[in-house]
Amino acid sequence: MDWRNVVEFSDDVYWVGARDWNRRLFDALIPLPKGTTYNSYLIVGEKKNALIDTVNPGFEKELEEKIRQIIDPKDVDYLVMNHAEPDHAGTIPHFLDLNSKAVLVTTSRGAKMAETFYKVPEKRIKIVSDQETIELGGKTLRFIEAPMLHWPETMFTYLSQPGILFPCDFFGSHLAKGVYDDEVEDLIVHARRYFGEIMMPFRNMAEKALEKIEDLRINIIAPSHGPIHKNTQRILEAYKRWARGETRQKATIIYVTMWKSTEKMIHPIAETLAAENIEIALHDLTSADIGDIVEDLVESRAIVLGAPTALGGMHPIALNAAQLVKALRPPAKFGAFLTSYGWGGGALRQAKEILTSAKIEIVGAIEVKGPPSESDIQQVIELGKTLARKISNEDN
Numbered sequence: 001m002d003w004r005n006v007v008e009f010s011d012d013v014y015w016v017g018a019r020d021w022n023r024r025l026f027d028a029l030i031p032l033p034k035g036t037t038y039n040s041y042l043i044v045g046e047k048k049n050a051l052i053d054t055v056n057p058g059f060e061k062e063l064e065e066k067i068r069q070i071i072d073p074k075d076v077d078y079l080v081m082n083h084a085e086p087d088h089a090g091t092i093p094h095f096l097d098l099n100s101k102a103v104l105v106t107t108s109r110g111a112k113m114a115e116t117f118y119k120v121p122e123k124r125i126k127i128v129s130d131q132e133t134i135e136l137g138g139k140t141l142r143f144i145e146a147p148m149l150h151w152p153e154t155m156f157t158y159l160s161q162p163g164i165l166f167p168c169d170f171f172g173s174h175l176a177k178g179v180y181d182d183e184v185e186d187l188i189v190h191a192r193r194y195f196g197e198i199m200m201p202f203r204n205m206a207e208k209a210l211e212k213i214e215d216l217r218i219n220i221i222a223p224s225h226g227p228i229h230k231n232t233q234r235i236l237e238a239y240k241r242w243a244r245g246e247t248r249q250k251a252t253i254i255y256v257t258m259w260k261s262t263e264k265m266i267h268p269i270a271e272t273l274a275a276e277n278i279e280i281a282l283h284d285l286t287s288a289d290i291g292d293i294v295e296d297l298v299e300s301r302a303i304v305l306g307a308p309t310a311l312g313g314m315h316p317i318a319l320n321a322a323q324l325v326k327a328l329r330p331p332a333k334f335g336a337f338l339t340s341y342g343w344g345g346g347a348l349r350q351a352k353e354i355l356t357s358a359k360i361e362i363v364g365a366i367e368v369k370g371p372p373s374e375s376d377i378q379q380v381i382e383l384g385k386t387l388a389r390k391i392s393n394e395d396n
């Protein structure tokens, strides 16, 4: 008997993915404190069988053996590639070697990527257009183009009977544990973190995709990372809010300090904002988890950045964080910058350039030479009050 766990979560629809408990980094950037899953799904029809996405390289035998518990892997007719990133598509060459009849089903952009990245010959690719369907016998697959979520070729697959959406990365979360959403108490936090890391730069495309699936009867959402959503309304409503860029009365404060001068301004502004009933999240960039910062940014209305001048510009750790914030395009409208220098500035100019190009209104910036004086701290408190008013007035 095979000990590998497969899950039939709907009639003849199986989870055959892999759990990567020990992975701690994704894209050489994103921390994975809870590991992740590479979800692959097998659909057994009366006439044809389909596999939705594969798994990260290194897990190909696990996928193969899991499929074998249900059908012979050679009996898969369609290998659907919703997304070409290697964590879902990297095992395609192994699978197509194993099964000489299966065709790869993907978008036209996906076809080019499959040829480039995985050397899939053209004759083994079936390009599907938006809303095209494939009959499996008693089950119908519909393909929905959803580009730039988060690569150009991305699409969703919808199984109309009984209403299962396979959206690949969309609606995902980096969690190794949990088959279903109700097994993870703080799933929405992990989903928000994932949205911030992967989907936030593409909020306009996310909104378009959400509109596109609005009229579908969706009973289950089966993403490619993390648990399967049975409570589809919860994750759909959250995604609508995040894609629209709805923010709360919240400020994310990120800073780095060398000799505590910057930190001496960070604490008063944090306390002032809190006293004005603004929710705050504070991260020292030398020890913070990037994913935690990003999770906070998804719903923050303001960002406070603190960094000294070092080597003629913003401290490199803060510069890196500021560039990352700009690239992730969070919905924050307001910003403030606090900085100190020893003998020559440079950080202030850089911070203004980056925050302005990120379309963040700089409500105030305070630059001090050496440690802040009592009057500097008073200015910081006043800036905190002004920022709090800006944040609160957005609700009116």
Ligand code: FEO
Pocket: 083, 085, 087, 088, 150, 169, 224, 225
């Ligand atoms: Fe999970 Fe974009 O790959």
